[in-house]
Amino acid sequence: MTIPTVTLNDGVTMPQIGFGVFQVPDAETTAAVASALEAGYRSIDTAAVYGNEAGVGKALAQSGLARDELFVTTKLWNTDQGRESARPALEASLARLGLEQVDLYLIHWPAPGRGRYVETWQAFEELRESGLTRSIGVSNFRPEDLEAIVALGGTVPAVNQVEVHPQLQQRDIQEADARLGILTEAWSPLAKAGVLGDPVVTEIAAAHDRTPAQVVLRWHLEQGRIVIPKSVTPSRIAENLAITDFTLTSDEVARIDGLEAGRRTGPDPATFNG
Secondary structure (H helix, E strand, O other), X not given: OXXXXXXXXXXOEEEOEOEEOOOOOHHHHHHHHHHHHHHOOOEEEOOHHHOOHHHHXXXXXXXXXXXXXXXXXXXXXXXXXXXXXXXXXXXXXXXXXXXXXXXXXXXXXXXXXXXXXXXXXHHHHHHHHOOOEEEEEEEOOOHHHHHHHHOOXXXXXXXXXXXXXXXXXXXXXXXXXXXXXXXXXXEOOOHHHOOOOOHHHHHHHHHHOOOHHHHHHHHHHHOOOEXXXXXXXXXXXXXXXXXXXXXXXXXXXXXXXXXOOOOOOOOOOXXXXX
């Protein structure tokens, strides 16, 4: 299976389909990541606040895969924002992961009430320069948050990882990302399974002899987004990756686009400060 890739604005290549481990207990993470790697995933997405970086690291070490075959993302938690805190936080994440460098490091939330994401971004630029991460990006950033960073005149985020699924498409954020040369990465790409029973999705899935999850993930790919579906079931882990050998029609994409409902499965970044 050939996994499609995208090229970030810093020239780094990233798999377009990754494996997420949000809400997977550390004790179960090693087995889940091992299943994902066996299925063919090479991009793993975790975060300090998930509490499972050690489990991810153990699976990576046991996989026998060369480091340059893997793409590892982790994220800085809100309480570690700030110029002085960012480097120790990344070093702690690297120790738990058993790595010398991550491929992508993200500011997990803008946490506007804390007022520190701009100085945190300046620290991120230093982390990249020091070689602790290959690329730097953000997560859950709104257009105004992105503009505040870009206005610094330095590094433009490579990725903005935000909640995107058929019922919450956040087109204003996606448009800002595209305008600034930032790739959009979708977390909760299946709306925590909340969209899989929708008649539009199930009808399209039946037409292609695919599962509803495969159809929604394919919808993301066809609009250029990076996706990080999560599962702990080996069969479903493999199923979520098997989306590269069919395409949706423009009408089918438009029908799924029409499911927008403003429905969040997670916090609102305008008010969430962690």
